[in-house]
Amino acid sequence: MTSRDVARRAGVSQSSVSRAFTPGASVAAKTRQAVIDAARQLGYRPNAFARSLIKRQSRIIGLMISQLDNPFYPRVVEAISRRLQASGYHVLVFLTRGEDADDDLQEILQYPVAGLLMASATLSSRLAGECATAGIPIVLLNRAVADAPTVSVTADNWQGGFDVADFLLDSGHRRPAFIAGLANASTSRDREAGFLHGLRRRGLDCFARAVGDYTFAGAENAALTLFDVTSPPDAVFVANDHMAIAVMETLRHVLGLRVPADVSVIGYDNVPQAAWASYRLTTVEQPAERMVAAAVDALLTQVEGSSPAEQRIVIRGQLIVRDSARLSLPPGCSGGET
Amino acid sequence: MTSRDVARRAGVSQSSVSRAFTPGASVAAKTRQAVIDAARQLGYRPNAFARSLIKRQSRIIGLMISQLDNPFYPRVVEAISRRLQASGYHVLVFLTRGEDADDDLQEILQYPVAGLLMASATLSSRLAGECATAGIPIVLLNRAVADAPTVSVTADNWQGGFDVADFLLDSGHRRPAFIAGLANASTSRDREAGFLHGLRRRGLDCFARAVGDYTFAGAENAALTLFDVTSPPDAVFVANDHMAIAVMETLRHVLGLRVPADVSVIGYDNVPQAAWASYRLTTVEQPAERMVAAAVDALLTQVEGSSPAEQRIVIRGQLIVRDSARLSLPPGCSGGET
């Protein structure tokens, strides 16, 4: 079923068929109607690939993502798709093997995508440059590239970590620990840096540290390492909620500790589960909707020709105080024993 | 950057460039090398759209899905993408507004997709027919179309519901309730039908019923409706885990009931959270990996020419017994009061 068939059926030229399907093109209403009718009868739909070829631009955005098990990302994928669909774009998803997306990127670049969105994945500066010269705009969500001038959207991770430090110190904690995510993820690094800075500014060091790799199992191990000792931390800031929940589960059900009576737990992201009654997790929100909105806007701005307003968009999220971290000194205790 | 440019650079014809990128084409090793070199220097990649146009088939599979908040589906999306990528296909995702995907489907059909996968979404038999005549194979995952001969992959939902009834009756429950998902989703209907059949076969009726629409909030309401009464059920079979967890949270933290001491809860899916220590949810597994494998195989079989082996693939899942449903009669109680 091609435009030629429709043209023949409607008794017009192929050009008119094309115009009938192009909003704002100059066609007589009558001609357009004849084309629409013929198309309906034949079950014709314009072929988007052929159109892309000739227009030298597609309406497809490539989305590269590495983790879908962290419940923050399904929300992101959903928000991205809906927003892009609303603007007439479509999403070609690509699940990368690991955070480094270089190899997978080569594959997706076979498709003439209008732009690229990378969530929880990064590319080398070499490939970033290659895309730049090929004229394919890229926006990174939740990651940054060290040495290439890519556009990125992140939460204010440093500030979030800093806020957590203040909160924990204000409520009298003296032995705060940190559980990191992936070693080279900028989110984890920034959250830790802000946290440490906040601690040191008030004269404290991080009492203990472990790495959970942003996985559930990794976080369980990290919790055991940190807390199955004689003198455990009195609080732990976990680099994301996904891990924080694993930590709470381990603390309570494996080690028999009470949260927050024995130890305070704070996460990052504010995923839906954080609000569940079983956890009531105190956490720093990472506003998925607003971040996605900013990322998609930045990308489409570039796709549609202009250069983006900003290179690094940082979106502030609030500390959401629930019940997994105690709010004041424990009764009968004057500041801890350190 | 086109094959023409590469041809010029390598001093060969455009045909040779094409052959150099076609596995198994007859080119001299030397020619191929020259092309590869030139391509590398110019940063050339064959344009997949142009190739699709001429081959009259693409390597893109459309994936339509409606719910990403139910944690069963991120696993499905991930499994689908990885499997399809492994076979050289790519995924164009489309989030539908609601379960009825007809309108959204029209849009995605602008792309010459090789096939269509629909998860937690259905299409009308009219549109199913239209795709059939257009030669676009469709596989439904977790839904069935009433009156069109589409191929579908589902868990054995009827049997799962039946098994739950037996389990609940064996362990002495006398007032079993059911919380349904979406009214017209075949998963919910089949699970309920099997459950009722299992109950009736042993002389019991469903004690109470509510609808949760497969959402967290809907399930919270359903739990209140069912349990905030003078004579509540002694067990509840919830149409999926996502809702079952909402039910457990409400039962425990809003109504102050103990699970399973006061009431048993059983879910469906075996999502990751079901195994968490806070829930230890007894549930019927829905084997995501196996279901996706079957769905992708069935789809690619059709895409690659042959008709599929089966129309309705049903995959059996086990009842996974954990701690959210009691295993025997409560002490001092001889069978309930009904």
Added chain:
DNA sequence: CTGAAAGCGCTTACAG
């Protein structure tokens, strides 16, 4: 407002 012609970037018979 409309049609004939050229061309988007590729592949594939067809000759050689």
Added chain:
DNA sequence: CTGAAAGCGCTTACAG
């Protein structure tokens, strides 16, 4: 093994 030519399904100047 290789190249010239035609054509996949569309759009877009260019005339009229």
